[in-house]
Amino acid sequence: MGTVTHAHGSVAVGTGFDPESVRRDFPILKRRVRGNPLVYLDNAATTQKPQPVIDALVQYYASQNANVHRGIHHLSEIATQAYEDVRAKVQRFINAASVREIVFVRGATEAINLVASSFGHAYLNAGDEVVITGMEHHSNIVPWQLACQRRGAHLIVVPITDSGEVVVEEYERRLSPRTKIAALTHVSNALGTVNPVKEMVRLAHQKGIPVLVDGAQAMPHLRVDVRELGCDFYVFSGHKMFGPTGIGVLYGKEEILSAMPPYQGGGDMIKSVSFERTIYHDLPYRFEAGTPNIADGIAYGAALDYLTRLDWQVVANYERALLLYATNAVSTVPGLRIIGTATEKAGVVSFVLDGIHPHDIGTILDQEGIAIRTGHHCAQPVMDRFGIPATARASFAFYNTQEEADRLVIGIQKVVEVFK
Amino acid sequence: MTSELRSLYQEIILDHNKSPRNFRKLSDANRTVVGYNPLCGDHYTLYVRTEDDIIKDIGFQGSGCAISKASASVMTTIVKGKTHAEAEKLFEMFHKLVTGELSGAIDAEELGKLAAFSGVSEFPARVKCASLVWHTLSNALQEKSETVTTE
Known part of the structure; x- marks a missing residue:
């Protein structure tokens, strides 16, 4: 895959890995949810299964x-x-x-x-x-x-x-x-x-x-x-x-x-x-x-x-770039705060929005065909540590794309619009 | 916004979420019950003052999603001044409304502001949000003091 520039600027996921080459192996990724192409960002709960x-x-x-x-x-x-x-x-x-x-x-x-x-x-x-x-x-x-x-x-x-x-x-x-x-x-x-x-x-x-x-x-x-x-x-x-x-x-x-x-x-x-x-x-x-x-x-x-069969070094580089891209993209939403900003991270963007409960975020994103997890993620002591009842969590796998991260951001903007 | 979403997040709900009514502790409450859904984090304390089987005053505090908070707010405005039996009857009707079991012609006047929650029935995962404080009120009226959960 060549270097592609997207709406959110110069963070290109040009890492030599083409997510389309794996997406075709996961039949569920072709389906639509509520009239929209599925954006599956609940991989930390469970991942999708390839055809084999x-x-x-x-x-x-x-x-x-x-x-x-x-x-x-x-x-x-x-x-x-x-x-x-x-x-x-x-x-x-x-x-x-x-x-x-x-x-x-x-x-x-x-x-x-x-x-x-x-x-x-x-x-x-x-x-x-x-x-x-x-x-x-x-x-x-x-x-x-x-x-x-x-x-x-x-x-x-x-x-x-x-x-x-x-x-x-x-x-x-x-x-x-x-x-x-x-x-x-x-x-x-x-x-x-x-x-x-x-x-x-x-x-x-x-x-x-x-x-x-x-x-x-x-x-x-x-x-x-x-x-x-x-x-x-x-x-x-x-x-x-x-x-x-x-x-x-x-x-x-x-x-x-x-x-x-x-x-x-x-x-x-x-x-x-x-x-x-x-x-x-x-x-x-x-x-x-x-x-x-x-x-x-x-x-x-x-x-x-x-x-x-995957070249894991290439996959890992791609996932790192995608996580960085998604993190930067959601951070552009006013009032959004990321929970968990460790130097070394993998796969997860957990966030809260000012004045909007994660449950409402989850329901509205679901209408857009975007599957995320909201709640305490079976980690209540973590929620207590950050003084919040719950977070919205987008979690990524190697078959996720930059475009899906963009759709997540557009979805979050709609959430903000509803509660303006 | 999709039509389902618009029917879920109706103006009344958004308004009560943003500016909840009776959002206060009652210093003279004779019934206090906590409603808590740990899975989503909805957590409210309901304060009720009853006299001669009538809800004289009611208030709530806490936090949660828009549906649960608006439901609590609307509920407090509706049940104030009602008898226990009238409040339980409203709960019964509300529960049927949000679970989509309200059949036949609905008396719009009887439902009043509760009608704003009709969209909840399209969102099964949100029924417990809408009904949490009603369950809490029901416990308060029955003098059950343990924390209520609708998980």
Whole structure:
């Protein structure tokens, strides 16, 4: 794509990436909403799915459907192979050391619950501490609250600045001999802040503290190498990275996972059962009780294949340019204030308008075919920190365009017009 | 503006949003109930003074979207001086109006300013905004003091 100059001046998204080359792979982007072409800017809630993912779901049910890990018949072998191939794809995608470190779950939320429950049961005692940041999603707060309540431990929160950043020194100071684990988001869903998690992991490890990183919002924007980050756990959801809902991943270092007690009991997680004694399965199956989400897991593999084919450096440059362009464009609206102005951001423009509630913004933009999220984004403590009840959040993916950012701005101007 | 939007954000609603009526705390309220929708952040405190089953005075404070705030404002202007039973009947009618269940010929006089909220029925996600303070009033009249939510 050449350099194109748009209404909002010279911030050209001429990064060598043509979003049209990917847009055609996402059939939903062709549809209209309320008479207008859809502008989908709710990617932090869930991303759209490319055709290969949709095809994989259909193909699985049309020609492969069988239960995994138990049948000796042909279909079961095929389904098992396809499902386990995806585990290997995930392992390569995040550069984990082994497939034994890849546990399939429903999503990032379940992954955190698994760790909070199992790790918490094994290692958390009265008076111990769990450190989180002030910008966590509810799913990286509540499971730890529950674990702390059960064990008489304390949740320690690292404050964030007015720009929506963690002060690393403040974080370091809260890592104490009582800290049993730190749970940190990689990218904030409400603010878009990218945290320096590699440095934060290093600081925790200096004191012998393991770290869980919530990667739900990072995976659609960054290429993550878990061994380079050094974290002990990394969790993410398939549906936020162009895959189906209902499938997600807990990555855990083998030495830690293998020492953790089971989370749920049932089939598939055992080697043998008698009424006196059960011998649990090896990793990762020990944490995968019951028939797994085979279809979505296999289709998730198609999403990983799709992402692997993209030149990620080019995509990342494009996304950075698009976010900058959108930020500058919406900033031209009088009375608009962006919430979350960290130096390092990914994918999110959260904002408020003087005297206009985000809910009204959302309704009016929807009439224009523009899908954004309004509300507290499951991050109420973040809203409290900024003294606001809610924000309007436009969140971007690589298939979004400069023109869509322009339509967002025109839509916001209409909102202002209604409430003039 | 699309016609749906114009019917949602009618002049009366925009006016009451910008200049809410009875937007004050009552020092002599004998019923005080909070209405809160955490998902969207609508948060109001309703103050009511009732005497002999009649709403003598009513006021509210708080913040939220245009629909919820205008609904609160219009409600306070309408129910003042009404009996509890009359207020509950208005709530019933209002609820049917915003959920699109008001069938047949509507008595425009009976609806009065509430008719401005007829457009809400086209926006299912906004019904809870419009009805929050009415639920709150209903609780106040029934002497239930717990926070109301319409999520």
